[in-house]
Amino acid sequence: MTNNIENTNWDILIIGGGATGMGAAIDAASRGYKTLLIEKEDYGKGTSSKSTKLIHGGVRYLQQGNVSLVLEALKERALLKNNAPHIVHDLKFVVPTYDWWESPFYGIGLKMYDWLAGKEGFGDSKLLSKKETVRLLPTITQKDLRGGVIYHDGQFDDTRLLINMMQTAKEQGATILNYHEFLNFTKTKDGIINGGEINDTINNKQFTVKAKAIVNATGVFSDTIRNMDDSTVSKIITGSQGVHIVLDKSFLPGDTAIMIPETNDGRVLFAVPWHDKIIVGTTDTIVKEYLYEPMPQKEEIDFLLKHTAKYLTKNPTRDDVKSVFVGLRPLVKNGNVEDTKSISREHVIEVSNNGLVTIAGGKWTTYRKMAEDTIDKAAMIASLPHVKSRTEYLNIHGHKTNIKPNDFLGVYGTDADLILDLVEKRPELKEKIHPEHQIIKGQVVWSIQNEDAKTIEDFLARRTRLLFLDAKASLQSANIVAEIFKQELNLSDEWKQKEILRFTKLANQYLLS
Numbered sequence: 001m002t003n004n005i006e007n008t009n010w011d012i013l014i015i016g017g018g019a020t021g022m023g024a025a026i027d028a029a030s031r032g033y034k035t036l037l038i039e040k041e042d043y044g045k046g047t048s049s050k051s052t053k054l055i056h057g058g059v060r061y062l063q064q065g066n067v068s069l070v071l072e073a074l075k076e077r078a079l080l081k082n083n084a085p086h087i088v089h090d091l092k093f094v095v096p097t098y099d100w101w102e103s104p105f106y107g108i109g110l111k112m113y114d115w116l117a118g119k120e121g122f123g124d125s126k127l128l129s130k131k132e133t134v135r136l137l138p139t140i141t142q143k144d145l146r147g148g149v150i151y152h153d154g155q156f157d158d159t160r161l162l163i164n165m166m167q168t169a170k171e172q173g174a175t176i177l178n179y180h181e182f183l184n185f186t187k188t189k190d191g192i193i194n195g196g197e198i199n200d201t202i203n204n205k206q207f208t209v210k211a212k213a214i215v216n217a218t219g220v221f222s223d224t225i226r227n228m229d230d231s232t233v234s235k236i237i238t239g240s241q242g243v244h245i246v247l248d249k250s251f252l253p254g255d256t257a258i259m260i261p262e263t264n265d266g267r268v269l270f271a272v273p274w275h276d277k278i279i280v281g282t283t284d285t286i287v288k289e290y291l292y293e294p295m296p297q298k299e300e301i302d303f304l305l306k307h308t309a310k311y312l313t314k315n316p317t318r319d320d321v322k323s324v325f326v327g328l329r330p331l332v333k334n335g336n337v338e339d340t341k342s343i344s345r346e347h348v349i350e351v352s353n354n355g356l357v358t359i360a361g362g363k364w365t366t367y368r369k370m371a372e373d374t375i376d377k378a379a380m381i382a383s384l385p386h387v388k389s390r391t392e393y394l395n396i397h398g399h400k401t402n403i404k405p406n407d408f409l410g411v412y413g414t415d416a417d418l419i420l421d422l423v424e425k426r427p428e429l430k431e432k433i434h435p436e437h438q439i440i441k442g443q444v445v446w447s448i449q450n451e452d453a454k455t456i457e458d459f460l461a462r463r464t465r466l467l468f469l470d471a472k473a474s475l476q477s478a479n480i481v482a483e484i485f486k487q488e489l490n491l492s493d494e495w496k497q498k499e500i501l502r503f504t505k506l507a508n509q510y511l512l513s
Contacts, residue, residue, distance in 0.1 A: 005175065006207045010036045012378055013196060013211035015182045015225055018048035019158075019364050021217035022165040022176075023371030023391075024378075029172035030394060031375065031387040036209065037169065038180040038198055042458045044162040046292050047219050048364070049462055050327025052244065052281050053274050055080055055088050055154030055365050059259070060268045062113055069346050071116055073365045077154050078120035080368070084161055084396040086403050086413030090122040091155040091272070092256045094136055094148045096311065103127050103147055106261060110151040123152035136256040139313045150256075155274070158364060159462040160411045163451050167397035178452055185214070185229055185356075193229065193355045202454065212382035215374055216358040219330040220290040229356045236350065236360055238333045239290055243300040244281035246323040246469060251314050252278045258311060269307055277322060277469050280308050287328065293509055294326040301512065323471040323510045332361040349377050357381060368392075408438035419446050433477045439464050444484045456481045456503050471510035478503050 012028045014021045017039025028035040039045075057074035058066075081088045095110075097103045110125035126149070133148035134140060166176050179201045186195040186208060195210040216225040223235045252258065252271055260269040272279045283300040301324065309315035332348045347362030347370045359374040372389040379386065398413025409416035422442050423429045429442035447453035447463035459481055460474045461467040467474040482496045482503075 005036065005177075006209060008034060008036070008209070010034050010209060010211040011382060011384055012036070012213050012215060012375070013038070013209060014215045014217055015196075016215075016217035016219065016221075017043040017166070017176070017178060018046055018217070018219055019044070019162060019165075019367040020219065020359055020362060020370055020374075021215070022162055022169060023367040024215055024217055024359070024374050025169040025174045025176060026165060026172060026394070027368075027371040027375045027389055027391050028378070029169055029174035030390045031379070032173075033375075033379065033384055033387075035169070035174040036211065037174060037176045038182060039178045040181040040201070041292060042178050042455070042462060043166055043452070044159045044462055046221075047327050047330060048162055049159045049468075050242075050244070050325050051158045051364050052242070052270055053155055053158060053272065053279060054091075054270070055156050057113060057117065057153070057365070058363075059110070059113055059151075059153075059261070062109060062116075063261070066346075067116070070113070072369060073363070074117045074120060076366045076369055077122075078117075079392060080156075080365070081122075081154060083394060084156075084164065084399065084413075086398050086400040087161045087164065087396075087411055088154050088156045089403075090152055092123070092136070092150060093153055093259045093270075094128065094133060094150050094256055095259050095261055096133060096137065096140055096148045097146050098144045100146065103149060106149045110149055113151060121152070122154065125149060125151035136254060137258060138253055139251060140258070141311055141313055154365075155257075155272070157275070157411050157465065159465070161396070163463060164397040164413070166452065167450075168394070171397060176452075178458075179454060182225065182228075185354075186210070187354065191354055193352075212384065213378040214356055215378050216356055217374070219360075220328045222330065222358055222360045226350075226352065226356065226358055229352050229354055233352070236333055236348070236358075237290075238331050239287050240284050240329045240331060241287050241294050241300075241326050242282035242284060242329060243296040243304065243324065243326050244279050245301065245304050245308075245316075245321045246325075247278045247280060247308075247316050247320055248322065249273070249276055249278060251308070251312055251316060251320075260307070260311060263307055269304075271308065271311070275465060275469055280304050282327075284329075290328055293506065294328055295509065296324050296326050318512045321512045323468050324512055325468050325510060330360060330362075347373070349374055351377065351381060355381050409443075415446070415450070418450075419443060422446060433480045434466070434473045437466060437470065437473055437477075439466060439477075441480070441484060444481055445488060448485065448488045453485075456485060456499055457506060459485075460503070460507075467507055467510055471507050474510075475504060475507045478507070 011033035014037040025037040057070045128148040181199045183197040258271040350358045357378045362370045400413040403410040486496045
């Protein structure tokens, strides 16, 4: 396979297999451009797996007066729900109100949100009485509660969408590779970029590829790639981290999320039902070092627990936290702004003197538009034939409507039937990997055969979300999952033991000690 990759003259090489890079691969390949995407780790291991799981216009950006970003995001939210209905769905949010002015104030703001969404809205916002608020949020703190405002936004499973995007890109003709690290650029005598050196980290093989345009879609790591091209460039990324804690469903029964529009330090806080658990987030803390697995600070955990206790009758403690995960925001520097909460989430495309196209900033919801803008620019740089983007109405792999809410294979869309066929042929794959969770062995085999899963972390963190939902259960499942990988891929006992140790070390980071 390496020979084919090495001997192809690619139109576009994309570095980075998160939401932005994968979106760019779909866009480029669907236009007919020869497209190669490489990802150093697994797809979405960085920021794209650690979002708040919302596809939203951004009520907060409306508060900041950034109407253009909200309009763009609301349009993309509607397109995404149409293109991936098996993963993106409507979610009701309630803003509980405790002061006399809050209901009219937030009510007007959310009516404007509805108005901006227009016919692409997910549902109308409305004022709620105290009784209606308590019915939707049975565990809400009722002392001084006056009522609430309900509005609608979108929810999704970020890496399940990303895996389906990877499959879509391949179906459009792209070559997509995880565990392939970009080492350096190759250039013409004039210093113009014309390819790159790549390391296949699993097989430890280096090779060189030629490409007419190279896209840097590496999120918080964008400056590292920009420095490979030109060591004198100034940084454009300023990172902040957002911490989320996961709690048992009993803390917020039902299917309605809570949005706190402003905590005492000016942040927005969400408590969101997701895969039969509750995600509470997020924080916004400036970081200087960018890691694939950032660590939460004690103050961030305390902040989330304290504010959750303030709004819910059941006060969570550190012992109640099933998992904690931390994502980095790839924010583009905005003058001298020190407060990352105030930095725009709009995307920026930069073209270097040597032809490197860098896409930075943005957010999950707008990945498709970001990709379209990026490939427009890359195609122009590479003098490729002009082809208009085709992704606006392009169905994502697995596209299926009317998924039953309690269908544990629902997020697979049309692939669910194929997993059931696999299990029918191999009945032993019907067994669960953990008694308290619905994940079955057949999903492990499916992920190996059809979703590029190469490690037990790939499966437990991103093909399913067990590490994010219940870190302890994921540790208890590691041996069963590793044994299936060993058998399916004909790997050694030594590989299995090393893999379990590696995953154990990682999963312990998701547990609060």
